[in-house]
Amino acid sequence: MLPLLSDAADQLGATVRRIASAGARVVEPVVLRLPAGTREWYLEWLVQAHPQLVGRYEELYDGAGLPSPQYEGRITEQIGELCRVYGMACGAPEPVRVRPRAAQLTLV
Template sequence: MLPGLTDSAQQLDDLLGAIAEAGATGVTVLALHLRPGAREWFAGWLKREHPSLVPGYRELYGNGSYADRRYRRRLAGLVEPLVRKHGLAPKVARDAPPPPAFPAPRRTRPGPPGRCRSTRWPLPTASTRSS
């Protein structure tokens, strides 16, 4: 869902109705993810096409890729009854625990000040590889 553009109760009702009518049995509704690359492109498009929404997106996304948790909860609250209304299996995204973190990279040697330091991910050794 695009906050402020496609997330009204009426738009969601119409969308979920059309999805059910097309024969879907379940649906997952998520707020827009703005990962690097897509974020910059989308910001330019939003500024050009819907400049009044730019401050709201700044507040909602900050410097991250995901909409604020309060917005995601509000969206889930709008979607849940509509999913049931249209007979779709409730697959509404919930706030799941974060995925496990990657192991920290090992530093191999310090680099010059002000530059990236060389890092290397731990690689399996012959004794840790599975046959």
């Protein structure tokens, strides 16, 4: 999810609806991260494509390239509600534990 570019309520709704119609059962919402290297490249692009958003991005992201917890929480909550509407789970799926096919051999 790209802050201020793809986070409008109608955009989120359309995205989750399309994901559900494609047969997905789980959505894991992720707000764009901007670690060093990526941040410089992205902000350079943003200056060219959407210069009016640069200041807001600088306010929204911390020095490590993470969005503010309040913003991320709001977006995650919105997507979670949309997932419930479309009958999908929201969040990281539980890891699948696979049992080994054979017992571990002893080295000594």
